[in-house]
Amino acid sequence: MTSATRAREPAVPAAAAEAGARPDPATDAGPYDSTDAGRTPARTGDGRTAPDPGDPDPGAGTDRPVRLWLCADGDLPPQTAGALAERWLDRREKQTAREFVSERDRRRYLLAHTLVRRVLARETGLTEPELVIRRSPRGRPFLRCPAGGPPGGGDRLDFNLSHSGGYSLLGVARRRRIGVDLELLERLDRVGRPPDAITGTFAPEERAWIARARTDPLRGRRVLRLWTLKEAYAKARGLGLGLPFDSFAFTLAAGRGVLAFRLPEDDPTGRWSFLELEPVPGVLVAVAVQADEGPPPPLQLHRGFPRAGRGEPDTVTLPEPLGRPGA
Numbered sequence: 001m002t003s004a005t006r007a008r009e010p011a012v013p014a015a016a017a018e019a020g021a022r023p024d025p026a027t028d029a030g031p032y033d034s035t036d037a038g039r040t041p042a043r044t045g046d047g048r049t050a051p052d053p054g055d056p057d058p059g060a061g062t063d064r065p066v067r068l069w070l071c072a073d074g075d076l077p078p079q080t081a082g083a084l085a086e087r088w089l090d091r092r093e094k095q096t097a098r099e100f101v102s103e104r105d106r107r108r109y110l111l112a113h114t115l116v117r118r119v120l121a122r123e124t125g126l127t128e129p130e131l132v133i134r135r136s137p138r139g140r141p142f143l144r145c146p147a148g149g150p151p152g153g154g155d156r157l158d159f160n161l162s163h164s165g166g167y168s169l170l171g172v173a174r175r176r177r178i179g180v181d182l183e184l185l186e187r188l189d190r191v192g193r194p195p196d197a198i199t200g201t202f203a204p205e206e207r208a209w210i211a212r213a214r215t216d217p218l219r220g221r222r223v224l225r226l227w228t229l230k231e232a233y234a235k236a237r238g239l240g241l242g243l244p245f246d247s248f249a250f251t252l253a254a255g256r257g258v259l260a261f262r263l264p265e266d267d268p269t270g271r272w273s274f275l276e277l278e279p280v281p282g283v284l285v286a287v288a289v290q291a292d293e294g295p296p297p298p299l300q301l302h303r304g305f306p307r308a309g310r311g312e313p314d315t316v317t318l319p320e321p322l323g324r325p326g327a
Contacts, residue, residue, distance in 0.1 A: 067119075072167055090133070120143060143157055156174060158178050160180045162180050164183050164187070177269070177289070180232055181229075183284050185283075221284075243264065273319050275318055296319065298318070299316050
């Protein structure tokens, strides 16, 4: 999923399909009290963000948890998000926010990008304004670390952002690629059936699986399950629209879970863990995490904007990797 455009409401697009582009069914810390923009996050003696107290070794290896942060629009008041954005975002991000036509989309952008900086500050020990976020030629954001690495570790930190409707989702992993996607079932409910512009981009075996669904609601759920997984994988690869959706395919369980994954020919990694979640009824989440030779790491799902007194995260273990045997 890509970010909302700055000139229109995110929606199930028809124009994108007519133009030949891949359609998008939606479009794109220490303690902190979200009700008080003047309160300062926990810092070390030199003013940097204190590492998360739950992390005994910020520089630990690939067995560190993969983290997801799910934040609803209402988790951070607009005034607070605006105040934090003014302090934390860089010039380019502020300019992007000013270009939104819709005030709602502008507020969502500010919330999502303050979430990114708050979480990355927790992971690296840098202050939020110190974080330098750049984009690859294909538009994938990445963190440019200072010489010698950040004080809290994270020199090989990967992150990915998705937002749809009233939710933002951020995935963070160390020493492995991660891609996330979030979609709302109600988006398809509005049009009554899965748009052919979406299903037409899938692999033949996936289209056949969708067609076997007996009802429109089940058909729509199957479409979005596949879409979110494909988006998460394409975003983890950093290819975005450059990866044809019919060049790889998923075989899914009836309820939830990936049974098999047919790789595209150009995948240099070869093995990925895929996780499906529905953290809120009707909100479908997919996660793609690059696998290595060790066992899959645990995954923690945090809910809400990082702040003091937040609840403990939900923890699951990522499924066994799929893809090329022996890769």
